[in-house]
Amino acid sequence: MSESSERPIIIGAGPGGLAVAWTLKEAGLNPLLIDREKIACSSWHGYYPSLRMNSWRRLSSLPGMRLASEFGPWPMRNDFLTYMKKYVEVLNPDIRYETEVHQVDREAGRWVVRTSGGDLPARNVVVATGLHRKPFVPDWPGLEGFEGEFLHARSYTLPDPYVGKDVLVVGCGPTGIDIAVAAANAGASRVRMSIRNMPVLFKLSPTTSLLCQAIKHGPLPHALVNRVSLLMHKMQWGDLSSYGLAAPKEGTMAGVARSGHSYGAIDRGLIPAVRDGTIEVVPGVTGFDQKDVLLEGGTSIKPDVVIASTGQRPDMERFLGHLDILAQPGGRPVVHGGQTAPHAPGLYFQGYRLPPGQLPDMAVDARAIARAIAGTRRFSLADVLRSR
Template sequence: MANPDAIIIGAGPAGLACAATMRGAGLTVTVFEKAGNVGSAWRRHYDRLHLHTDRSHSGLPGMDMPRAYSAYPSRLQVIEYLESYAARFDIRPVFGTEVSCLRRDGTQWCAQTASGPLSAPVAVVAIGIASAPYRPSWPGSEAYRGAIVHSSEYRNPAPYLGKRVLVVGMGNSGGEIALDLAEAGVNVALAVRGPVQILPRDLLGLPILTWTILYQHLPARLVDTINAPILRLALGSFEKLGLRRAAKGPRQMIDEDGRVPMIDVGTLGKIRDGSIKVRRGIDRLTNDCVVFDDGKSEGFDAIVLATGFRSDLRGLIPDMESVFDAYGRPRVTGQATDVPGLYFCGQTVSPTGQLREIGLEAQRLARDIGQYLARRRERRERLRVKAAFVTPS
């Protein structure tokens, strides 16, 4: 395998977008993917999943999503799109190859794999943020006799028919999984520990993302102040449903805390009609019951942890503490880090849509990496010319 200009780790949306834009800039790349196909995370998501961002704002650079797709594309449509994207730009990842370690060796980055090392002057880490499920535990978890699964393992309601199910967490996955179960007639409750923010998927006939993009250059507090009255009108008072409204508005929550508000695709309606019950946060478990932090207890046959993901990349790139925060998340994404030749793409949530942000980051990285490599070549050429004029003594 010839040494490329750049190594890209991951063949999800971020890795594919980076490969396409960098190759378009005349750079050679090698894409490593530990799974056997592109978009592996999307293949693991639950069956009913649809994008919460509309089709027109979700295409990657150089290729729009087909107009034949749903306004909010399904999981299978996203997989089909990623496969078509890779084919169109002739991106051929090295499948079934995990990069166990990425180290800087002089002016090169060396990726260690089971099939041997590969070096390049640039490394782009495009591992999706949904690669490391977070699984909290509570006192009594070991005694609980029911099934406890993470949302990444949930597929559809079939295994839960006739059972009592508690979904933990009211983010987008939790809200939609609870809705999926409720629509199938499953006895389901949502455990909601703290205050929440909720957005409608569409507002005044337009996708909510359209409004977010419109306001993207305004301060977060101002945006939330402007939007608060119309959001209350669109959603009603969800405090009456046993939910607490967060003090921070939706945009401020994303910008300051990295938390994405729940996009309502029908969950509030099922809470209003009683199909989905709302419960407080979990205090502890018994062999067949959940005890909530308000002291009430209830029996459940299964618990679905819609508790998100926490990716710590320090094990992948050791001895590079400066590029990570205290949790092992990159300090910057979509731009140069403070270590020459190291870049990240798609490693943070965005108020204007994750796929859209990935596309913007990939285009920016292709430009910046091209300039970085050009400067490297110029320096080497200057040194070569200088050395040619040195007369041996």
């Protein structure tokens, strides 16, 4: 039996994969990480510099190393990258960079990870490529002929290019809110946000982070979570219909089940900007016609720039689609953490839980995966908190 067949393989060297590598090393194992990029945490390097974490710092440390208090309660992108650079230095993981995974197959009771560098057998495989790998753009009629500037939010970095321009942001998720507020503050001549389904909006607070963790890792029934999230939205914001913001029609978990991706957002300035007229709300986009953006209800507008904050997808179908392990819509796995599907023993998933708040999930799920693979003792909540 070769050494490689006994080493757990982790696909993805982002925060989720590195967290699992840490816990497996703690358990005495020597995992091999595979990543298609040249550096660890490549997705975080590509995020816009003004990104601020939605999860509270005290809940967001990965196993083995705390996020420093100097980063404040809500660390910025560069704060987290500084933390991850140190995390990689201390962990010293075995990573094969610039290696593409083509397919994962089950053969003779083991997994075979087929990569651009050859086949790798393993008893246990952890998939940690992340929720946000492939930008998603709706199939809008006429988009290819749009005469204005169009980009997906994944390509956004700074608001400076939009000074003096008429900007339409499509989508009311955390990124869309950040971009719209930044463009307005930077001096865009006009900023509008297109909202098809009004999500539940929460205020940024430690309580929100704690509640999100209780929802995902506790016994709270989804029906109760839906009612509570709708009530919280109403209590925090009141009636916003006069500003074009209808009340959400479904709670957090109902929205996730319908869409297959995050439903709900942390408001970081949208509501005040809508109230004072800095940002205007318009209906959902239905299509494009040369210079026009067509909206629900038959109206149209002529923005200079359209930024589609319409989400991203995990993009695992290309190497896991044949295993009947991914849920639709959204393409997320049907199991998480220490769980495996009956027909796919030894195949684990890290970093795909919804609703959002992925960093706190990663510490919990990394411990669970290590227990499942290494058969180590159960980690209590106190153990997890001490590791931070």
